[in-house]
Amino acid sequence: MTASHVRVVQTLPIADAKNAVRHVFVRDLVLDGAVGVHDHERGRLQKVRINLDLAVREADAHLNDDIANVVCYEVLTNNVRAIVGRGHVNLVETLAEDIAAMCLEDPRVRSVRVRVEKLEVFEDAASVGVEIERSSPLL
DSSP states (O other): OOGGGOOOOOOOOSOBTTTTEEEEEEEEEEEEEOBOSSGGGTTSOEEEEEEEEEEEEOOSSOOTTOGGGSOOHHHHHHHHHHHHTTOOBSOHHHHHHHHHHHHHTSTTEEEEEEEEEESSSOTTOSOEEEEEEEEOTTO
């Protein structure tokens, strides 16, 4: 394949001034989680990396430098920690869906992209996992 035939895929920016959308994100949150379908994955923790990208409706009013007027990444991060800490799940897909559902509980969140990676599965791969995107049913 020649260089002229290579298609470069780029993700679209989430922040969008015309549509009053703010991009809230959490990058590379690494936690110990109980995830996996195999016997050797049960009863032990393994490193998982979680990334979140949220498209958030901007408020009509001014922020007034008040944390109550924004989707707080500290709250998001603490909620992700709680979800991962609930106990064993078989699939990273289940974990991603649970995290996405939590993010969408805030009515300001239009959509969320969640990436969950297991970091200790293969010696010759940095990670394996899943990425999902979910939208608010209120759109």
